Amino acid sequence: MLAGQFGQRLIASEPIDGYLKDNTVENGRLKDVSKYNPFIEYEMKVTSMNMERFAQFQFQGHNISMMNGYFDTQNPELTIHKGEYVEKFDNLVAIAEAKNTNKFVLNFWVEDLEKERNRIINLNISELATKIKYVNNVIPYYYFQVADPDDNVIEITGEYTSKNEEFNE
Secondary structure, three states, rough: OOOOOOOOOOOOOEEEOOOOOOOEEEEEEEEEEEHHHHHHHOOOOEEEEOOEEEEEHHHHHHEEEEEEHHHHOOOOHOOOOOOOOOOOHHHHHHHHHOOOOOOOOOOEEEOHHHHHHHHHHHOOOOOOOOOOOOOOOOOEEEEEEEEEOOOOOOEEEEOOOOOOOOOOO
């Protein structure tokens, strides 16, 4: 979910209160799990946490899991690893420090796009929230984007009525 380390874009068309439609678990590797708590908890509380290594958020039968990529290296006495080491998947520090390419984007749907954008801005949980944008490939698509604390992109779409030829549709 939250590390941009995945090679594909995740699109979920379910309402935001349903969150991830097709994936029951997404593991993100983060630089600092604790800085995500205020970002995530505006809507969900941490369901379980394993020290500062792993946090889970469960909602409506879905689960988002976030992992602190530095924990194992900083606390070798607290973690046992067994099995084949694969650099691409198991070097958690390198993953946490890798440049975020935003290849992985969460996409949520809401009933009132403008209301949700205002709510997120008022909660002050992101330093970047775009204005509402418009794309028309087959049908009109309205959305805005926010960045989470590690600069991952979250795209929010939904019902919106443009104002006074806002997009000259």
